[in-house]
Amino acid sequence: MKKRVWNVALGELLNVEGIVAEDVVSRNQAVILPGGVSLPALRETRPEIVSLLLKHGITHVKVKSVPTITASEFRTALSSIVPSVAELNPLLTQIAIHQFGAIYRNIEDRTMRERGIRTMMMIASRLPREIRRTSQITLSLVGAEERERERAHIHSINVALLTGYIAQKVFPVWPAFVEACIRGGLFHDVGKAFFPQFVWEDASGMKRGGKIFPGEAKIFNCHPLLGETLLKDTDVRDLHVLGAVRSHHEKWSGNGVPDRLKGEDIPMSGRIVAVADAFENLTSRFLEGDVYRSDQAISTMIGLTNSDFDSRIVRALLSAIGLYPPGTVVLLSDQRVGIVLETKERDLLCPRVLICVDALGRRVSPFETLKIRKEGNIYIKEALDDFSKRKLEPYVPVSMSSRLG
Numbered sequence: 001m002k003k004r005v006w007n008v009a010l011g012e013l014l015n016v017e018g019i020v021a022e023d024v025v026s027r028n029q030a031v032i033l034p035g036g037v038s039l040p041a042l043r044e045t046r047p048e049i050v051s052l053l054l055k056h057g058i059t060h061v062k063v064k065s066v067p068t069i070t071a072s073e074f075r076t077a078l079s080s081i082v083p084s085v086a087e088l089n090p091l092l093t094q095i096a097i098h099q100f101g102a103i104y105r106n107i108e109d110r111t112m113r114e115r116g117i118r119t120m121m122m123i124a125s126r127l128p129r130e131i132r133r134t135s136q137i138t139l140s141l142v143g144a145e146e147r148e149r150e151r152a153h154i155h156s157i158n159v160a161l162l163t164g165y166i167a168q169k170v171f172p173v174w175p176a177f178v179e180a181c182i183r184g185g186l187f188h189d190v191g192k193a194f195f196p197q198f199v200w201e202d203a204s205g206m207k208r209g210g211k212i213f214p215g216e217a218k219i220f221n222c223h224p225l226l227g228e229t230l231l232k233d234t235d236v237r238d239l240h241v242l243g244a245v246r247s248h249h250e251k252w253s254g255n256g257v258p259d260r261l262k263g264e265d266i267p268m269s270g271r272i273v274a275v276a277d278a279f280e281n282l283t284s285r286f287l288e289g290d291v292y293r294s295d296q297a298i299s300t301m302i303g304l305t306n307s308d309f310d311s312r313i314v315r316a317l318l319s320a321i322g323l324y325p326p327g328t329v330v331l332l333s334d335q336r337v338g339i340v341l342e343t344k345e346r347d348l349l350c351p352r353v354l355i356c357v358d359a360l361g362r363r364v365s366p367f368e369t370l371k372i373r374k375e376g377n378i379y380i381k382e383a384l385d386d387f388s389k390r391k392l393e394p395y396v397p398v399s400m401s402s403r404l405g
């Protein structure tokens with residue numbers, strides 16, 4: 001049987017294929033390299049990691065073999081599956097990201113800004129129907145790794161999608177509220193558009209080695225209020241939308257900003273956006289720290305229930321995406337490797353899985369689907385990787401593309 005975990009000397013680390021098997025920690029227990037990171041990706045994005053590890057006296061790293069399948073192959077396989085796993089129309093997401101760019105660029109120009117916000121509101125009215133149709137939201141979220149400049153916009157779109165998905169689960173017969181939540185999710189960080197570009201693009205000081213200057217945190221904490229003011233100024237009167245924007249950094253324990261509201265006093269739309277925002281932050285590089293797989297993010301969120309979040313909302317997220325959200329690469333108890341396609345409520349540990357690699361480490365061709373059964377003897381042993389966020393091509397408006405073409 002193919003060896004699944006082996007010890008790799010530091011000098012060889014970036015030459016092997018695989019993923020980091022477990023967190024690599026420093027003497028004071030800080031995570032230097034998180035488990036689950038793909039080595040080919042590390043080679044591209046953080047070649048300096050080897051010297052960093054060396055500085056901490058680390059000589060070997062445990063590496064796991066990975067399934068011989070790429071994220072784009074998974075996407076191709078996904079489109080051929082019957083019955084299909086519905087995803088959100090990527091064009092809609094691309095247009096929304098493009099539109100967000102226009103709002104941020106023109107934030108000082110009132111006419112342009114208002115026009116941009118109104119267009120975005122129209123896009124938002126399309127989203128509830130799309131989200132209802134989308135069975136597995138984690139497969140419709142967008143990855144921002146290669147699109148650094150649009151990171152803030154992609155984050156807002158992902159938060160809106162997650163917010164709508166959760167709101168729909170909690171309030172299935174209140175469509176007006178679901179739509180307001182989506183709008184709140186879209187605009188939750190719009191107050192940041194008033195900050196100099198380097199602040200909102202580098203909100204965590206990531207590009208400066210995680211350094212945040214004392215004044216910056218204070219300025220940064222103003223963005224919920226600035227966002228609310230901006231929307232009011234554009235004639236947005238819906239209290240659920242305004243509440244979502246103003247209160248998305250409140251904490252269940254009462255330690256949040258800007259009003260230190262506690263528990264049930266926090267508007268429901270704000271509580272939902274807070275959960276969506278945290279999940280999206282954990283699974284992207286929007287904030288400092290390491291990127292979590294979706295399954296790690298959901299576990300972390302469960303741990304923060306009652307201190308930061310409304311437990312009812314975290315439970316709704318959990319029951320919507322499962323313990324192994326769609327897109328998670330999993331190792332099964334019989335050593336086969338597959339990718340989670342969908343999870344069903346009340347069946348969180350038993351998703352449908354696309355089997356890509358057999359027990360001997362050979363690629364399965366064509367890929368097969370398998371439904372993990374509660375009473376069956378095959379179960380998910382662990383998560384290996386995460387293909388949940390997809391890559392989107394940049395959007396080229398029609399008039400421009402026809403001129404180019």
Ligand SMILES: [Fe+2]
Nearest residue numbers: 188189248249
């Ligand atoms: Fe925010």
Ligand SMILES: [Fe+2]
Nearest residue numbers: 155188189277
């Ligand atoms: Fe945010």
